[in-house]
Amino acid sequence: MSSSVSHIISSILSGLTATVTAALGGIAITVVLSLVSGLALRSPSRLVRGISRTYVEIFRGTSEVVQLFWLYFVLPVLIGFQLVPMFAGILVLGLNHGAYGAEIVRGAVNSVPRAQFEGAVALNLSPAQRMRRVILPQAFAEMLPPFTNLFIQLLKSTALLSFIAVPEMARQGELLRPVFSAEIAWIYGTELVLYLLLALMIASGMRTLERFAARRLGRAPAKMTATAGGV
Numbered sequence: 060m061s062s063s064v065s066h067i068i069s070s071i072l073s074g075l076t077a078t079v080t081a082a083l084g085g086i087a088i089t090v091v092l093s094l095v096s097g098l099a100l101r102s103p104s105r106l107v108r109g110i111s112r113t114y115v116e117i118f119r120g121t122s123e124v125v126q127l128f129w130l131y132f133v134l135p136v137l138i139g140f141q142l143v144p145m146f147a148g149i150l151v152l153g154l155n156h157g158a159y160g161a162e163i164v165r166g167a168v169n170s171v172p173r174a175q176f177e178g179a180v181a182l183n184l185s186p187a188q189r190m191r192r193v194i195l196p197q198a199f200a201e202m203l204p205p206f207t208n209l210f211i212q213l214l215k216s217t218a219l220l221s222f223i224a225v226p227e228m229a230r231q232g233e234l235l236r237p238v239f240s241a242e243i244a245w246i247y248g249t250e251l252v253l254y255l256l257l258a259l260m261i262a263s264g265m266r267t268l269e270r271f272a273a274r275r276l277g278r279a280p281a282k283m284t285a286t287a288g289g290v
Contacts, residue, residue: 071231071249074228077226081220082210082213085148088154089157091157092161093156093164096158097161097162097167098168099111100165119155124219127147127220131147147223160209167199170201199272200272203268210261211261
């Protein structure tokens with residue numbers, strides 16, 4: 060392996076930590092916002108449903124790049140405070156994908172048979188107890204396959220953080236391109252392989268969760284699960 064190829068690979072690998080950090084941070088925010096907003100979409104309160112629906116439609120219906128630019132470039136002009144690039148990127152990843160995740164949660168909860176709700180009411184469980192002990196455990200198993208795709212899509216979206224100078228893998232590759240234009244296949248080939256490996260790790264972890272959720276519900280694990288193909 061030539062010295063230039065070794066330098067390319069090591070340079071792109073230097074952005075791996077930032078990519079993983081952004082992905083994990085974005086996933087954490089996505090999970091929280093998905094659960095809160097998804098359950099809020101089913102709230103008996105029209106105000107709560109309206110707030111949640113407004114959030115979902117704004118972040119689901121606008122460009123993720125524009126959201127990133129608005130948060131990083133426009134918001135400081137309005138409030139006089141500049142966000143750290145990594146934090147701004149993680150926040151946008153979480154807000155954007157949380158909007159999609161909210162619909163996943165809502166749909167999964169709605170998929171639980173009505174008889175389960177009625178049985179929980181017959182047992183005199185409070186609404187919070189019904190949701191926590193009866194509904195969510197069953198809905199959780201239904202959420203996992205679409206969340207696998209959502210998390211992989213979020214991983215791939217970390218490349219957008221290169222627009223605000225976060226030193227993740229895609230940005231490290233772009234910094235190399237003017238100097239190593241003759242080795243461009245190595246630059247983008249290395250990025251492809253690394254993103255694929257990370258996506259496979261997410262898919263593998265989620266398949267483990269699927270099997271765990273299926274066992275808790277006494278179901279046979281699904282033979283076909285989400286892959287690294289994205290949403």
